[in-house]
Amino acid sequence: MDERVPRDFETLRTTILERRHSLPKRIAQIAAYALDNPDDIAFGTAASIAASAGVQPSTLIRFAQQLGFDGFTSLQLVFRERLRERNSSYDERLAALRAKAEEGAGHRAIFDGFVAAASTSLNDISGRLNEDHFEDAIALLAKAETIYVLAKRRSYPVASYIAYALGKLKIRNQLIESAAGLNAEMISFASPRDAVIAISFSPYAPAAIEEARVISEQGVPIVAITDSSFSPLAQFAKVWFEVAEADFAGFRSLSATMALAMALTVAVGEKRRDEGRKRKA
Amino acid sequence: MDERVPRDFETLRTTILERRHSLPKRIAQIAAYALDNPDDIAFGTAASIAASAGVQPSTLIRFAQQLGFDGFTSLQLVFRERLRERNSSYDERLAALRAKAEEGAGHRAIFDGFVAAASTSLNDISGRLNEDHFEDAIALLAKAETIYVLAKRRSYPVASYIAYALGKLKIRNQLIESAAGLNAEMISFASPRDAVIAISFSPYAPAAIEEARVISEQGVPIVAITDSSFSPLAQFAKVWFEVAEADFAGFRSLSATMALAMALTVAVGEKRRDEGRKRKA
DNA sequence: GGCAATATGAAATAATAATTCCAATCCATA
DNA sequence: TATGGATTGGAATTATTATTTCATATTGCC
Numbered sequence: 001m002d003e004r005v006p007r008d009f010e011t012l013r014t015t016i017l018e019r020r021h022s023l024p025k026r027i028a029q030i031a032a033y034a035l036d037n038p039d040d041i042a043f044g045t046a047a048s049i050a051a052s053a054g055v056q057p058s059t060l061i062r063f064a065q066q067l068g069f070d071g072f073t074s075l076q077l078v079f080r081e082r083l084r085e086r087n088s089s090y091d092e093r094l095a096a097l098r099a100k101a102e103e104g105a106g107h108r109a110i111f112d113g114f115v116a117a118a119s120t121s122l123n124d125i126s127g128r129l130n131e132d133h134f135e136d137a138i139a140l141l142a143k144a145e146t147i148y149v150l151a152k153r154r155s156y157p158v159a160s161y162i163a164y165a166l167g168k169l170k171i172r173n174q175l176i177e178s179a180a181g182l183n184a185e186m187i188s189f190a191s192p193r194d195a196v197i198a199i200s201f202s203p204y205a206p207a208a209i210e211e212a213r214v215i216s217e218q219g220v221p222i223v224a225i226t227d228s229s230f231s232p233l234a235q236f237a238k239v240w241f242e243v244a245e246a247d248f249a250g251f252r253s254l255s256a257t258m259a260l261a262m263a264l265t266v267a268v269g270e271k272r273r274d275e276g277r278k279r280k281a
Numbered sequence: 282m283d284e285r286v287p288r289d290f291e292t293l294r295t296t297i298l299e300r301r302h303s304l305p306k307r308i309a310q311i312a313a314y315a316l317d318n319p320d321d322i323a324f325g326t327a328a329s330i331a332a333s334a335g336v337q338p339s340t341l342i343r344f345a346q347q348l349g350f351d352g353f354t355s356l357q358l359v360f361r362e363r364l365r366e367r368n369s370s371y372d373e374r375l376a377a378l379r380a381k382a383e384e385g386a387g388h389r390a391i392f393d394g395f396v397a398a399a400s401t402s403l404n405d406i407s408g409r410l411n412e413d414h415f416e417d418a419i420a421l422l423a424k425a426e427t428i429y430v431l432a433k434r435r436s437y438p439v440a441s442y443i444a445y446a447l448g449k450l451k452i453r454n455q456l457i458e459s460a461a462g463l464n465a466e467m468i469s470f471a472s473p474r475d476a477v478i479a480i481s482f483s484p485y486a487p488a489a490i491e492e493a494r495v496i497s498e499q500g501v502p503i504v505a506i507t508d509s510s511f512s513p514l515a516q517f518a519k520v521w522f523e524v525a526e527a528d529f530a531g532f533r534s535l536s537a538t539m540a541l542a543m544a545l546t547v548a549v550g551e552k553r554r555d556e557g558r559k560r561k562a
Numbered sequence: 563g564g565c566a567a568t569a570t571g572a573a574a575t576a577a578t579a580a581t582t583c584c585a586a587t588c589c590a591t592a
Numbered sequence: 593t594a595t596g597g598a599t600t601g602g603a604a605t606t607a608t609t610a611t612t613t614c615a616t617a618t619t620g621c622c
Binding site for chain 2: 039043080083084107108110111112113114115118119122123125126127128129131134135138153154156157158160161164165248249251253254255258259260262263266267270271
């Protein structure tokens with residue numbers, strides 16, 4: 001292999017863009033395809049890539065050779081390396097933020113720590129959400145007459161947001177608060193035609209668990225957001241989501257829970273609208 | 282291939298972890314290696330992976346088959362798919378998420394949209410926070426006798442979280458709620474030795490603005506979190522933060538506001554503790 | 563401790579994929 | 593428009609890689 005073969009993706013990219021106009025038609029075609037679909041180059045076979053790009057496999061090899069590689073395989077390595085490095089760079093960035101926060105230089109570090117925790121949590125839930133459970137929860141909530149929202153202490157802000165959003169979407173809902181001490185009565189109105197969104201994380205607020213138990217015994221289906229399958233909430237729930245929030249300075253993030261709550265709420269709103277339309281038609 | 286073969290990485294991961302203890306030694310060995318070095322599985326050949334993990338290629342294939350795949354190749358696809366999705370740089374990934382959300386394929390897209398909005402907001406505020414303002418706000422709040430927390434509607438969840446966290450840190454605070462209709466009286470107790478955290482975004486809740494006006498006229502210093510310098514809150518505030526939250530489906534994220542609120546709260550707690558210690562010394 | 567079932571190692575084989583080669587085509591230039 | 597060089601398509605070849613097979617070893621059980 002030549003001495004000045006592009007070893008990293010960025011150099012390769014630049015090289016391709018420079019030579020773009022002096023390349024033969026088919027080679028230019030595969031060059032454009034490569035820059036547009038780098039992932040395909042990284043994972044595909046010569047044949048599959050050639051087919052997607054509308055050229056012959058041999059053209060792909062000629063392209064690689066023009067750039068100084070000794071074949072398609074060596075070119076592909078650069079595209080693969082890119083995926084490896086890019087991937088770690090994000091994690092590294094987060095780790096840096098977190099490290100800066102942990103070495104504890106002043107108040108800025110506190111802020112960085114919370115941003116890092118929130119990002120981590122979002123990142124995590126994004127890959128973890130079980131789509132089937134999500135659909136089940138939406139279906140369950142969409143057909144409820146009234147949606148009860150149950151959460152105490154740290155989770156209460158999420159509940160209050162859900163209540164706000166449901167209100168904006170004109171979906172009947174009832175936040176189970178403790179202010180007036182009338183929770184027991186409020187709960188007794190719930191029927192199996194209603195549904196509950198319950199949120200609680202370890203250490204589980206006893207009141208939340210107790211209310212969830214009572215309401216589930218009345219036959220009201222519960223959608224739970226909690227932190228593990230050992231959660232007492234999980235056993236009362238028809239559907240439950242596991243959300244692992246990162247923490248900083250002993251305060252856990254709420255970002256993932258919040259995102260899930262927003263998505264649930266809006267999805268329920270959308271499903272109701274769709275079904276309302278169907279019923280009319 | 283079996284019907285319930287894990288086809289996404291997370292499911293696969295869970296499945297492996299579940300069966301971990303019932304797997305034969307060498308299979309368990311490759312299983313552990315796979316979870317520790319997912320990138321190697323994605324890129325390597327059966328032979329190279331087997332060598333790195335210290336097993337025979339055939340063991341790798343047996344491992345794949347135990348999981349229900351029909352061979353190493355199908356197992357590898359899952360690991361590759363993961364890299365495609367965890368794709369590239371943070372920004373690109375966000376863009377991908379947002380694009381997926383915008384093309385609007387079902388409920389999953391809604392979830393992706395909210396995660397993307399939250400991530401964007403966090404990313405944004407991370408670079409934007411004015412450190413001097415942050416220090417000023419902390420100083421101001423740390424010396425307050427009582428911290429009043431003022432927010433309505435969409436911002437209310439943030440306020441309720443702040444109140445919860447301040448409580449946990451044993452910092453005297455008062456959430457200005459509308460429930461009992463006694464806000465005016467509550468506000469009249471505030472003195473210049475106290476402080477206010479006020480949060481409001483366009484469209485500003487009239488009650489929040491009005492209460493902020495009254496309380497500032499009483500000489501109580503206000504720390505505001507809002508969305509622009511044109512915000513009516515900004516003019517009443519001693520210190521104010523501009524937070525630009527991304528939105529999805531008409532619902533704006535709260536993640537950046539939340540992170541800032543948490544950081545403020547904890548930083549105030551820390552400053553008070555430090556000063557308490559100094560005073561004793 | 564012996565037997566059967568299960569697991570493992572190593573090499574043979576089958577499958578798949580990359581590369582090469584050559585004929586056909588295209589294109590610029592005279 | 594004829595000619596030579598460059599480019600391209602497609603099949604043949606070679607290389608690489610996954611998979612299968614079978615002999616051997618290990619483990620659990622009576």
